[in-house]
Amino acid sequence: MSAAGRFVxxxxxxxxxxxxxxxxxxxxxGTALATTRLRSWxxxxxxxxxxxxxxxxxxxxxxxxxxKRCWFLLLGATLLLPAGCADGPLxxxxxxxxxxRQEWAADERYEPTLHRQLDEVHSVRDTAxxxxxxxxKHWAHEMKYLxxxxxxxxxxxxAVDALAELAVPEADSGLALALKDKDPTVRIAACRAWAQHGxxxxxxxxxxxxxxxxxxxxxxxxxxxxxxxxDPTAYEALGLALDDSDPALQxxxxxxxxxxxxxxxxxDLDAWRRLARGENPGxxxxxxxxxxxxxxx
Numbered sequence: 001m002s003a004a005g006r007f008v009x010x011x012x013x014x015x016x017x018x019x020x021x022x023x024x025x026x027x028x029x030g031t032a033l034a035t036t037r038l039r040s041w042x043x044x045x046x047x048x049x050x051x052x053x054x055x056x057x058x059x060x061x062x063x064x065x066x067x068k069r070c071w072f073l074l075l076g077a078t079l080l081l082p083a084g085c086a087d088g089p090l091x092x093x094x095x096x097x098x099x100x101r102q103e104w105a106a107d108e109r110y111e112p113t114l115h116r117q118l119d120e121v122h123s124v125r126d127t128a129x130x131x132x133x134x135x136x137k138h139w140a141h142e143m144k145y146l147x148x149x150x151x152x153x154x155x156x157x158x159a160v161d162a163l164a165e166l167a168v169p170e171a172d173s174g175l176a177l178a179l180k181d182k183d184p185t186v187r188i189a190a191c192r193a194w195a196q197h198g199x200x201x202x203x204x205x206x207x208x209x210x211x212x213x214x215x216x217x218x219x220x221x222x223x224x225x226x227x228x229x230x231d232p233t234a235y236e237a238l239g240l241a242l243d244d245s246d247p248a249l250q251x252x253x254x255x256x257x258x259x260x261x262x263x264x265x266x267x268d269l270d271a272w273r274r275l276a277r278g279e280n281p282g283x284x285x286x287x288x289x290x291x292x293x294x295x296x297x
Contacts, residue, residue, distance in 0.1 A: 114152055121146070121158040128165035136168045144174035153183035160186060164193035172201065179205055184215040191218065195225035203229050207237035220252050227256030232278060234260060239276020242269055 124139050131139070143159040143166075150156055160178045163171045175197065178190035191209060194202040202225075209222040223241055226234040238260075241253035250269070257272055258264055265271035266285035274281040 114155060117150075117155055118158055121155065121162050125158070125162040125165050128162065128167075131166075133168060136166045137170045140166050140168055140170035140174060143171075144177060147174055147177050147181070147186075153181075153185050156181060156183065156186045157189040160189040160193050164196045172197070176205065179209060184218050187213065187215070187218045188221040191221040191225045195228050198228070200231075200233075203231055203233050203237075207233060210237050210241055216246060216249065219249060223249060223252040223256050227259035230260050235276045235278070239273055242273055242276070 121143070124143070128136060128139070140163060143163045146159040147156050150159075156178070160175065163174045163178070175190055175193050178186055178193070181187050181190070187209070191206060194205050206222045206225050210219055210226065213219050213222065219241075223238060226238055235257065238253045238257050241249050244250055244253075254267075254269075254272055257275060261275060263275060263281075264284045265275070265281060268281075268285060271281035271285075
């Protein structure tokens with residue numbers, strides 16, 4: 001079990017064990033604090049201090065209650081945030097920890113850390129507009145190489161964001177590759193990037209993702225991206241999504257058709273289907289002036 005896992009398990013078990021002979025800390029939690037790599041972290045030491053105070057009241061009815069164990073679990077989970085993995089949804093929270101930044105600085109002597117690589121990719125994204133065509137082509141190849149070789153989905157998604165800012169044809173091959181990535185986070189980033197790039201190729205890719213991807217979040221991202229295109233192919237793809245069994249996807253398809261066409265038929269799916277097929281769906285349900293006022297307020 002990982003250090004964090006042992007720590008949380010100990011928090012769950014707190015209150016089920018007797019204190020040591022000296023009347024001190026709970027032995028299970030004490031062992032977890034002593035054996036995990038968190039033992040040097042000041043917040044962990046504070047938790048141990050709080051636990052020592054609470055064990056003095058073991059005879060109180062509240063001590064073994066489910067509520068107290070839940071309180072400790074929530075507290076421990078909060079304190080464990082800076083000890084999360086270097087890659088994953090907590091990465092940016094972890095990056096705020098001074099101790100973790102010191103570890104990264106030490107690791108830089110041996111190889112680039114994920115934090116450093118992300119900084120470099122973000123720099124490419126932020127400066128793409130001021131690059132020459134030759135520089136953009138160079139970085140388009142570099143970002144594609146990251147997509148092909150890096151294990152971190154966080155880094156691959158960042159590479160896709162950088163490719164979205166590179167206005168050269170060489171970026172398209174990397175973005176096409178990202179649509180086939182095994183991680184849905186990367187594919188969602190690719191949908192956003194294709195919407196930003198625009199063009200007929202973008203519509204075709206997004207329509208394919210909307211109709212064939214197995215992940216609902218990716219399909220929702222593709223449907224949202226298609227809302228940027230006032231194009232019959234985009235309308236047709238969104239019209240097919242109206243018949244999907246998932247109501248969230250139906251709603252997203254309606255919103256994208258509304259955005260792309262500037263029309264509003266409310267919840268009349270038949271009218272939206274006629275619009276998607278290129279037919280005349282009749283007058284809008286919501287008058288134009290009302291729609292403008294809704295956008296303002």
